[in-house]
Amino acid sequence: MYDEELMSLEEGLRRLxxxxxxxxxxxxxxxxxxxxxxxxxxxxxxxxxxxxxxSQRFRFTTLVTRFYxxxxxxRRTLREQEMGTDIQGEPKRKSHISPQSLPSSPEAxxxxxxxxxxxxxxxxxxxxxxxxxxxxxxxxxxxxxxQFEKYIASQTSSIQKRYGCSKVSFSVALExxxxxxxxxxxxx
Numbered sequence: 509m510y511d512e513e514l515m516s517l518e519e520g521l522r523r524l525x526x527x528x529x530x531x532x533x534x535x536x537x538x539x540x541x542x543x544x545x546x547x548x549x550x551x552x553x554x555x556x557x558x559x560x561x562x563s564q565r566f567r568f569t570t571l572v573t574r575f576y577x578x579x580x581x582x583r584r585t586l587r588e589q590e591m592g593t594d595i596q597g598e599p600k601r602k603s604h605i606s607p608q609s610l611p612s613s614p615e616a617x618x619x620x621x622x623x624x625x626x627x628x629x630x631x632x633x634x635x636x637x638x639x640x641x642x643x644x645x646x647x648x649x650x651x652x653x654x655q656f657e658k659y660i661a662s663q664t665s666s667i668q669k670r671y672g673c674s675k676v677s678f679s680v681a682l683e684x685x686x687x688x689x690x691x692x693x694x695x696x
Contacts, residue, residue, distance in 0.1 A: 510564045520547045618679040624661045637680045641687050
């Protein structure tokens, strides 16, 4: 009996994840609140069941944990959109972004640049993310903002020429105690 409902919960979670992905990519006007509410009702109903086997209870707990993690991520992403930043952390309108506004996830910052000279607030956002991820007791001296700005400008120009793209996506993250910095072509 519970196995069917757990299967329904798992399938609903998979569908909800896809629906939110479609919404955040701009192919849907409203978030899939109806499906999310149905899943929340199912979670509440299943949490009140006391006669599940231990394997069913484990599966349920795993699915609920995954659901809550996704739900928090979706809420945070929606809040960021409402505050004027898109999913990649790129400002929709000109504003200064402080390092305190960086998410505490493994990926600290992601932006898209077409002209670093005119998008200094984005470059500053990326620089602040690098400084924030850098360990305070690191041996090497931190890169100055001017050096970082020149590096970003040269990387943007180089990638735009090489791939014929209009924008370059930069991301910075902490991965196993080292800073991972990526640049990739967009709009090929």
